[in-house]
Every structure is written in C-alpha cells, then in structure tokens.
Amino acid sequence: xxxxxxxxxxxxxxxxxxxxxxxxxxxxxxxxxxxxxxxxxxxxxxxxxxxxxxxxxxxxxxxxxxxxxxxxxxxxxxxxxxxxxxxxxxxxxxxxxxxxxxxxxxxxxxxxxxxxxxxxxxxxxxxxxxxxxxxxxxxxxxxxxxxxxxxxxxxxxxxxxxxxxxxxxxxxxxxxxxxxxxxxxxxxxxxxxxxxxxxxxxxxxxxxxxxxxxxxxxxxxxxxxxxxxxxxxxxxxxxxxxxxxxxxxxxxxxxxxxxxxxxxxxxxxxxxxxxxxxxxxxxxxxxxxxxxxxxxxxxxxxxxxxxxxxxxxxxxxxxxxxxxxxxxxxxxxxxxxxxxxxxxxxxxxxxxxxxxxxxxxxxxxxxxxxxxxxxxxxxxxxxxxxxxxxxxxxxxxxxxxxxxxxxxxxxxxxxxxxxxxxxxxxxxxxxxxxxxxxxxxxxxxxxxxxxxxxxxxxxxxxxxxxxxxxxxxxxxxxxxxxxxxxxxxxxxxxxxxxxxxxxxxxxxxxxxxxxxxxxxxxxxxxxxxxxxxxxxxxxxxxxxxxxxxxxxxxxxxxxxxxxxxxxxxxxxxxxxxxxxxxxxxxxxxxxxxxxxxxxxxxxxxxxxxxxxxxxxxxxxxxxxxxxxxxxxxxxxxxxxxxxxxxxxxxxxxxxxxxxxxxxxxxxxxxxxxxxxxxxxxxxxxxxxxxxxxxxxxx
Amino acid sequence: xxxxxxxxxxxxxxxxxxxxxxxxxxxxxxxxxxxxxxxxxxxxxxxxxxxxxxxxxxxxxxxxxxxxxxxxxxxxxxxxxxxxxxxxxxxxxxxx
Numbered sequence: 001x002x003x004x005x006x007x008x009x010x011x012x013x014x015x016x017x018x019x020x021x022x023x024x025x026x027x028x029x030x031x032x033x034x035x036x037x038x039x040x041x042x043x044x045x046x047x048x049x050x051x052x053x054x055x056x057x058x059x060x061x062x063x064x065x066x067x068x069x070x071x072x073x074x075x076x077x078x079x080x081x082x083x084x085x086x087x088x089x090x091x092x093x094x095x096x097x098x099x100x101x102x103x104x105x106x107x108x109x110x111x112x113x114x115x116x117x118x119x120x121x122x123x124x125x126x127x128x129x130x131x132x133x134x135x136x137x138x139x140x141x142x143x144x145x146x147x148x149x150x151x152x153x154x155x156x157x158x159x160x161x162x163x164x165x166x167x168x169x170x171x172x173x174x175x176x177x178x179x180x181x182x183x184x185x186x187x188x189x190x191x192x193x194x195x196x197x198x199x200x201x202x203x204x205x206x207x208x209x210x211x212x213x214x215x216x217x218x219x220x221x222x223x224x225x226x227x228x229x230x231x232x233x234x235x236x237x238x239x240x241x242x243x244x245x246x247x248x249x250x251x252x253x254x255x256x257x258x259x260x261x262x263x264x265x266x267x268x269x270x271x272x273x274x275x276x277x278x279x280x281x282x283x284x285x286x287x288x289x290x291x292x293x294x295x296x297x298x299x300x301x302x303x304x305x306x307x308x309x310x311x312x313x314x315x316x317x318x319x320x321x322x323x324x325x326x327x328x329x330x331x332x333x334x335x336x337x338x339x340x341x342x343x344x345x346x347x348x349x350x351x352x353x354x355x356x357x358x359x360x361x362x363x364x365x366x367x368x369x370x371x372x373x374x375x376x377x378x379x380x381x382x383x384x385x386x387x388x389x390x391x392x393x394x395x396x397x398x399x400x401x402x403x404x405x406x407x408x409x410x411x412x413x414x415x416x417x418x419x420x421x422x423x424x425x426x427x428x429x430x431x432x433x434x435x436x437x438x439x440x441x442x443x444x445x446x447x448x449x450x451x452x453x454x455x456x457x458x459x460x461x462x463x464x465x466x467x468x469x470x471x472x473x474x475x476x477x478x479x480x481x482x483x484x485x486x487x488x489x490x491x492x493x494x495x496x497x498x499x500x501x502x503x504x505x506x507x508x509x510x511x512x513x514x515x516x517x518x519x520x521x522x523x524x525x526x527x528x529x530x531x532x533x534x535x536x537x538x539x540x541x542x543x544x545x546x547x548x549x550x551x552x553x554x555x556x557x558x559x560x561x562x563x564x565x566x567x568x569x570x571x572x573x574x575x576x577x578x579x580x581x582x583x584x585x586x587x588x589x590x591x592x593x594x595x596x597x598x599x600x601x602x603x604x605x606x607x608x609x610x611x612x613x614x615x616x617x618x619x620x621x622x623x624x625x626x627x628x629x630x631x632x633x634x635x636x637x638x639x640x641x642x643x644x645x646x647x648x649x650x651x652x653x654x655x656x657x658x659x660x661x662x663x664x665x666x667x668x669x670x671x672x673x674x675x676x677x678x679x680x681x682x683x684x685x686x687x688x689x690x691x692x693x694x695x696x697x698x
Numbered sequence: 699x700x701x702x703x704x705x706x707x708x709x710x711x712x713x714x715x716x717x718x719x720x721x722x723x724x725x726x727x728x729x730x731x732x733x734x735x736x737x738x739x740x741x742x743x744x745x746x747x748x749x750x751x752x753x754x755x756x757x758x759x760x761x762x763x764x765x766x767x768x769x770x771x772x773x774x775x776x777x778x779x780x781x782x783x784x785x786x787x788x789x790x791x792x793x794x
Contacts (some may be wrong), residue, residue: 190758270728270783271728279780279784279786280702281768283788286768290714290775291712291793
C-alpha cells in the first residue's frame, strides 16, 4: 500500500498529507507521525525505533500494521490524490471492521478535505546566469525569438486566416407537457396561532369534519397545525400515499386517526348506497354480455361472422337439424332443484320466470322462483322462495309485473317481481285444496284478466283480488266420469282466440283432461257438464297444449308415449305421433311457426316439424345421462328452445339447420286439417319463420 | 356491505375479468383487486376522462345521464360505470 511518488531525479516527492493528528490530548508533541505513516510504512521501523515508536506504541497499543488502532476521538485529516485516497479509506475501514475495537467513547471523524493544487505540467524556465559560457548564445536566441514573433505580423510567410467550425443545424422539436402548476404558500406560525389551532382542533373536531373530508384527497396524512391558514390546492393529488409529514404532536395524531376513520366510513357508505348497487349490476351485465355476446347473437338470430362462412360453404347440403346449446341459466341456489315450469314475461320478452321444486319431488319443501333476464345470464335478477314447491306459473298480461304461481299444496300466490323481495298478495292456502294446481290466465281482449286455476281436486276456481283480499270463486267442479277412486291429476289447457271473430263464451272454452285418458271440453258459461269428451289415450294424459296460431287445434300427450293432434270439433284425433315408448311430459307449440312443436320425454327432446315429416321427429336431442328433462319452453321471435332439467338448469338451445329442406306433403296436411267449414290453412314454410294462415269464416 | 363484496367477487370470477376497482369521485380507491400501483394508475388516468365524458353529455343534453363507458382496446376492454360520488372500473379480456 505504500505509494510514493518520485520525480525524475529519484527524489521522493510523495505529496505530504496535511496535518494528521489534531486535538491530541496527549502532550507529547513529538507525536507528529500521521496515522498514514504508521499504517503505510511497512517496515516496522517505526515501531522499532526509539522514542517516537514508544510513543506510538504506547499510544496505539500493541500494534503491528494490522492491529487495531486506538483512535480516541481523533479527527484525522487524510488528504491525498484520489487513488491513494480510496486506498486509504478502504484500508481504514478494513481495519475497523475486522477487529473489535476497544470501546470508544466517542466516534471518530473522518474529515475529507481538498488537496493541494497538483500541477500537472510545469515547465519552469531555465535560468542562466549572466556569467555562464553560453549566456551570450542564450541572449541571442532570445532576441531572435522576439524578433521572429514581432515579424510574424506583417510577413508573407504567415497570414491570418479564419477557419470555420461547422456548427450543426438546429432542429426545432416541439414537445408538449402539462404545465406544472405551482402554488405559493406562505404561513407564519406565531405562538398564538399554534395555540389557537391546537385548542380549536380539540374542541370542534366534528364541526370541521366536512372541511377535513375535502382535504383528505389532497393531503392524506397531513395534519397541519396551522390548518386555518392553509389554502386549498388546485391540483389534484391522486396518490394515496402522498404524505406531507409535518411535525405533529401526539394530540394531532389522534386527530388524524379519528379523521381517517370517519372518512373511511364515508367511503364505505358509498358502497352500501343504492345507486352503487345499481351501478354494480350494470357492470355485471356489461361484463356478462361481453362474454356471451356470440351466444346471444345466435339466440337473436343475428348473423355471426363465422356462421356465415360455414353456411356459404355448405349451402347445397342437407344438414341434420341439431340443437346447439347456447348457454345455461343456473346459479348455486338452484342446483339440484327440479324445474317444473317456465314462462316468459308478456311485456318484456327478455325476462324469464322459472319455478323450482324444493328438495326432491317426494316431500314438498319450500320451492323457489327465479326471474332471469337475458341481460344477465349468470345471476338471476330475482329470487323468491315460497313455502311449497312450485308447480306452475304465469305472468299477467295486464299487470306485466305480476307473476302468479301455483304451489304443490294447493295455494296460489301472486308476486310483484319489480320489488326485490316481496309477495304482493297473500298466498291463499285455505280454499283450494289439493295438489297440482295449475293456474291459467285468460287473455280476454275486452274484459279484465282473470286468474283461473285448476287443481287436482276437481275444482276450477277463479281468483279475485278485492281490497287486499285474495278470494276465489268456484267456477266449476269436475265430476269424475269413472269412479275409479285412484288419484287423478288434472291438467288444463288454455284457450286463446286468435284470429278474431271467434267469440266464445266468457273468455273461452276449456279443455281439461282427467286421468284415465279422457279429455273434456268445458266452457265457462256452461258449468254443469262438459261439452265434449275426447277419448283416445289409454293412460293418463299429461299435457294439453293449444296451438297459438290455430285456435282450434290442440295437442295432447300422455304417458303412453303418443302425441295426438286434435281439432276441436272432431272427437277423434286427426293425427297421432309416436316415437318412443316413454312418458311424454309436456309438449309445446312453437310460437313462430305453426307446424312445429316440441315434446319432452323423460330423457330426450323431440322437435317435430309437420311440414317435413309426420312420421318421425325432425330433431331428437338426448339429455345427458342421469338428467331428467322436465320442462320446455319456446322463445318467441327466436329459433331457440329452453329446456329445464332435474339439475336445476335451464339450457338454451338453438335450432340449427332447421327447415333447410323443402316442405313435403303440404297438401296432404292441408287436406287433413281443413274441415268443411272452410278452414283453409296454407302453410308457407319455405322461408324461416314465416307462416300465414288464412282462416275463413270464423 | 356483504352483498357488495359478494357481487364484486362474482364479477372478478367472471371469465376474462382481470380486475375490478371501486373508487370515490375524488380518486381514492375503496376496493380493488389489482395491485396498488396499477390501481392508482388507473384511477388517476380514468378520473379526468370521466369528468370530460360527463361534461360532454351534460352539454349535449342536460336531461341525459351517464350510465357507463366502454373503452375497447386491442388487448382488453375497460368498462367504467359512474355516479356522482363514485366510479367503478372493470378490465376484461374480451372473448376470443
């Protein structure tokens, strides 16, 4: 480490350090050797020499070059050129760190200071004495040189010439920055001011809360003693952690804590506000729509880009009709509940109400109704729980937000779905007795809408709401045609008079089926006996469905696996459809197309298109193993079917490749169904979803 | 309170959603599922945008109200709903 600088002659011109040892309490002034000398003079000459060394050794303890130095409160000046300087520092630190120091009362200071000026180039003039031998020569040379310099001015050998340094062209570059807003603030904290602020802050903390809330965003952790004099900043500070730390006393700090708590509770209040719930639900809908956009587009029949390509490729082929699953309405609440019924809202066709059975079908337990909206496919908009399993439900046409449900224990309730959680009307469970209530609703044109229910005890009752009272009136009591005494379930069919002109008695006639395979037609005006009886099915009829387009055609299904197509006037079925020996749970006509209907068997869905074939279904879709399909619904205006199953899921399927082929046997069908009353039905079924019916005479 | 948390959790669990931030109108994030730095960045940048959007709507038709704003980028979609006192941001990767 010993660094020495020698000049050309070899003499040691190592720059000497400044005074190394100062504030030396030791009176021994001979102690001039710097620490550096001690450190760097490797030879232990220092230590072996006489008095100075003794002094050194006594002073510094027992040392060799790498033993600790006792530096009791010295301040050391170390001034050397850079590299040396670093080396020294390194060495010192090494010493200090490696070896335990004797406990030092005070630390020691390393003071770094400037070096002397180091001259890098020094050409001293040579001094020649007058008496030297070459003094004359030197003089002459000097004179020559002076002449030369002076002659340079006008001589031809030299001329002045300017040269140009090329300066690069300036380029204008435009930038744009935000202006840095600056605010000047000044404050004078006088003693009285401080006192005032403190005393005020402890007294009226609450009254000034609102002001403080505004300050919160600007200065999060700021507790300003002279808050009164502080002006508001105009710029906004977004960082939460922007801290203006002022010296605060403990009292001010507790202020800050309380202040923070209060503002945080304000923030939390935002979260629980109603407007926020609305925003959150909007957000959820938007996100869900994003996810399901292609499916919803398919549901609505909007052309999807990929589909179009495929269609153009395969245009000539006849593709098998299939059901393409789009999405599923399911939520954790509804898992495992069998679905019994589904219906669309009359006014807003995007809202679907689904009724669930609570628990297993054996023991009636509280059921569920969920209202789903097409805007949010993931979570149901409303969930209502009822005291018993739901067997059927229906939206009202005149009050579109009223939903009437019939329950397993025979009671009927009306819910107002606009309200989140309420029952609009009381559920009446006294009058109407037994099971399988199926409320029906008449859609009377002029008259008021009436809620009518049919139940398994053979009564048809009309329900009225009078002064918040839910009352029922028996319209008719069905007598069992054969007194077999076995349990008989009654289903009902709704009659819609479409196409006008066909006035019936009050609201229209009815058809009911009684177990045993008979179907009876009754009308409201004539409540004593049935008008007609239709017998064909050997086993109980499970479902009857009127055609929404042809007002006197209906389908009946039964547990013998057949579907019969009837016309009102004839007591024998016009057509019969069989495919599989399995109980047919339900059948529904398609609202879009007059010749299409779908039927649910326990484990499959079949879609029949009478234009294409009356012998076999056009489309068969099997359910997943272990799942029983229980409910079916068409979507109006869209080529889709909703299927509810025993898992509590409603799956939406799109009818794909349906009606691609040309219709066959149109005439035959027309011939079959046309009656002598000039019921002319012509089915134009080339294009999708286009049906016209001319019904004369009626 | 619990409902809100539940809904936020549901939102976060939807397919493609990368983050949900709820902040009050002054720019303090109340809830966020992103990390702090990103949250702060989003809030700081979205807030002036919201102010401008609301102002624009106000000028065009004073009876109209701001419901939500979508910013669709190449990589994802930012959905912002807002009210007077708060705003909510969701970042979602669109379905492929």
